Amino acid sequence: MGALFVLPMLMIAILSFLKRGTYGQVVYEFTLNNYIRIFDPLYGQIFGDTLVVAVLTTVFSILCGYPLAYYISRLEKSTQQIWLLLVMIPFWINFLVRSYAWVIILRSQGVINTFLQSLGIISEPLPLLYNSGSVLLGMVYTLMPFMVLPIYVSLEQMDRRKLEAAYDLGATPWKAFWHVTLPMTKTGVVTGSILVFVSSIGMFVVPDVMGGAKSALIGNVIQNQFLSARDWPFGSALSIVLMLLSMLLILLYFRATKASETKEESA
């Protein structure tokens, strides 16, 4: 079953070096053109946008998710289970449906605009939907559970005695959090960040539904190359670059955290 997945990934790699025929078929002829085409500033821009959105999504997910995970980890065991289930349930609900729920709220005849207009606060609907802000909102909304769970797990596994030691030594709660809790739950933050980052980098549903035509991310371009433009080799090259890029970033992230961990141990 694993092979059923590895094999096609290899096929995509091979496909990325082939040519597209006039009618969208694949021509078995070696070329590097697909990769050269990626250096077109247009795609550079889209890759850049995708990275910015992915980084921002990760940062906002940490900012929103950490306090929530912290709160849950301090609750009674039985209450914890209920909160965890409550956080997990939206995560099981379809991505598409959850993004669409925001469309109802944000569109020009949506809940917020209708409400504000009926109060007479605004006369024209605000452009809340179909911009990069709404894409970011949708991304954070759909991916946040990925961040909460790993952070919760590492908070749970943390040795609380070290925290008590910090308090005994006169640390303020903020200092204790900053110098003890946060470093000790770094694994959770890293795991969560990777899950959120990898998911957002390949995301096309949220930008498709909440972003409109202007804010295409790389996932949307790949989807288009495969299903509309029927340029499979170019789509493959884009997805190979996307995958290498996310693997590279994950590797760098692991390196960085590992380096700081060993530094701490030796210090």
Next chain:
Amino acid sequence: MKTLRRNALSGYSWLMLVFLYLPILILVLYSFNDSRINATWTGFTWKWYVSLFENRQVMQALMNSMTIGVISSVIATVLGTAAALAVKHYSLRWSNIFNGLMYLPIVIPEIMMGLAMLVLFSQVHMELGKVTLILAHVTFSMPYVMVIISGRLADMGKELEEASQDLGATPWETLRYVTLPLIMPGIIAGFLMAFTLSLDDFIISFFVAGPNSTTLPLYIYGLVKRGVSPEVNALSTLLIVSTVLLVVVAEIFRRKDSKNNQSIF
């Protein structure tokens, strides 16, 4: 000071919960709104649900979703159980590699998996349709089944199986009368999980569905793209309700007489 901080944190967490649920609740609420175009509440109605059930395309999509869901989750459960048993019983050198390969579909972006499947099917000249959907759904849901059952197997320990073999049971008898009954809650949880994943999947199905094998999420996508109609709200609500029910039931089975029993109910 301490209680203030705790109250702030608790308030924040409740706010986050509202953030997570409010959009979903609004979606559900508006599926009962009489107004066709505006977000203004003009009265309660069932008519969007009625028109859904009269819509033949929706019923066809529902049928497709159900067929694909049942068949793929049965296959995924059988294969996932076998894989979990194999990994546990034969600690081969390949076990780790095999494990790694199994978890790959969980961590790779879904779009890549959809593409990979599409490329594979086109290379072996398989026509896109229900069969390709089933194959794809089995592939992505099987690892989840395996994770659940492996957890169950780890909880179980080896003692009972060893006792059964000491009493002269053949390996088949041990499997049939000892192991399988013991991991049954895990198997049911795995099946429900696979079914939920299949029913809910959009991204991978998007790439491997043929023109005549539209599933419910694909149909919803079509409606969302064509412009907002209250029927989408109704259909989305039905999908939400069934997903939540399935997940909760699966969770109950997963926790059922589990060794480290932390039941929430």
